[in-house]
Amino acid sequence: MNARVLAAVNVHVLACDYDGTIADGGRCSTEIARALTRVRESGRKVLLVTGRMLPDLRAVCPDVDHLFDAVVAENGALLYFPESREAKVLGDPPEPALIEELRRRGVPFDVGSSIIATVEAYAEAALAAIRETGVERTLVFNKGALMLLPGGVTKGTGLEAALTVLALSPHNSIGIGDAENDHAFLAMSECAVAVADAIPALRERADYVTRAPGSRGVIEFIEEHLVNDLVELMPRLTRHRLILGESDDREPVTISPHATRLLIVGPSASGKSTLTGLLVERLVESGRSVLLIDPEGDYQTFAEIERVVVLGGSSERALPTPDELRQLLHQPRTSLVLNLSAMSRAEKVAYATKALSAVAFVRSTTGLPHWLILDEAHHIAPADGSPVVDLLRGGAESLCMITLAVTDLAPDVRVLPNVVAATELEAFAATVRTAAAGGTAPTLSGGPLAQGEIAIAWLGPEPRAWRFRLAKRRVQHRRHVRKYTEGELPPDRSFYFRGPAGALNLRAANLVRFVELAEGVDEQTWAWHLKQHDYSTWALQEIKDEGLATALKEVEDAGLEPAESRRRALDAIRARYAV
Structure with missing residues (x-):
């Protein structure tokens, strides 16, 4: 297998608002249609997230069935999948009593499967009608339009429901919009984009604002950034950084969940697994998926974490076959720990090779799992080499490896990290020098690391190093449980x-x-x-x-x-x- 298949695509979903974003004057131009088609031809999904009702959308966009993989209509209250022609209502239907009260108050409106649509000039009358009838409806503004939605329904909840059906993650999605009702779905997208003429509040919260307005801004973004898989924009996505602890001056120490290749080194029982466990907890809490290969059975207690499944070891839950693993990895919010402690060294290498091949396959189509973690990495990528080395080499995906010393790893693996963390200063210095591969190796001054203190270095164009105290974990670590008991x-x-x-x-x-x-x-x-x-x-x-x-x-x-x-x-x- 080509080693580069582990270099996962970051973006698998482009979610766009309609009016004012991909549609100018209510219509999609030939140019935007071509741009969206190119996105789909790249293997990515294109989703439309709109406040419009489906019949109205078809009237202004006859190509809706050909341009989009899914449509979130009625501001999140209706899902439509063009390929199957299946529609699913996510909100309660309009209440007859509310409709009657709106009519009595002279409010003009349209009724959808769940939404009631009017204009903002009638906001006070609409609110009075809701109070009078005692129903649960939320007023949502969209520039001059006003929507009365069931409680809890937003473009964000609709997009999340669509991604669940497609077995994709919001952490692999881009959201592009322009108006008030776009806040919810942009907030849940990994990269939130506002077109140049979006309302000021949306531009202020966006990760990126296009130079051009409307559909021209969307085309600009696709051509300049989506085609490059957001590589240049990743440093801007600071809202997703994961807190690992704090420095002596009480500043938070964080790590990016994107394209981070972390190597954790240090002697046995020095805190490496505690740091690894904290990282996994932070990733899972953020809604990301993790595959952790556990050669020694250190992470059985992770079964206590919600949405983490532990397989193998001495449990009755056997390790999955490659086909079964591919199916499990397609679940965006499920993380897996594969306990290989019952295997010999050769069996561990063989199984890890098959597991990483499965990861490569799933990552190429979904971006899942978001992180790959190799504990005791010297077992499966030892200094004398193994098939795993070829699968890891050259990948740009987020990866964490844990080992005793950098020299225990295969030479090609030693230079993969762009972040190094250590529980002991001598190991830290040696690893940073090796991983920097001739580049600038940041150093740390001061005495030995205290209990619970970690040294961390970021390599690359702006190398830097810090000491920090590790945050507390929710699940306590128990070392090599099976190995030392059975x-x-x-x-x-x-x-x-x-x-x-x-x-x-x-x-x-x-x-x-x-x-x-x-x-x-x-x-x-x-x-x-x-x-x-x-x-x-x-x-x-x-x-x-x-x-x-x-x-x-x-x-x-x-x-x-x-x-x-x-x-x-x-x-x-x-x-x-x-x-």
């Missing part, structure tokens, strides 16, 4: 109950076996290891769980009777692991 550590990392005279040689290759043996050994053997601080040392050095080690050391230092110390030590283990 897997088997090598002999030199196992715990041995030997006793003061070395009369025993009972090997515990995991925590399950440790608990079994600890419950059965005699008090003299238990107390001897307790006095030697063997339990906390093993937890820190081999299980690599600082929290467990601290809890065990407190038991070791408490001067307890053997039975009580044994009970408390095993309780500390059971509080953290399913043993």
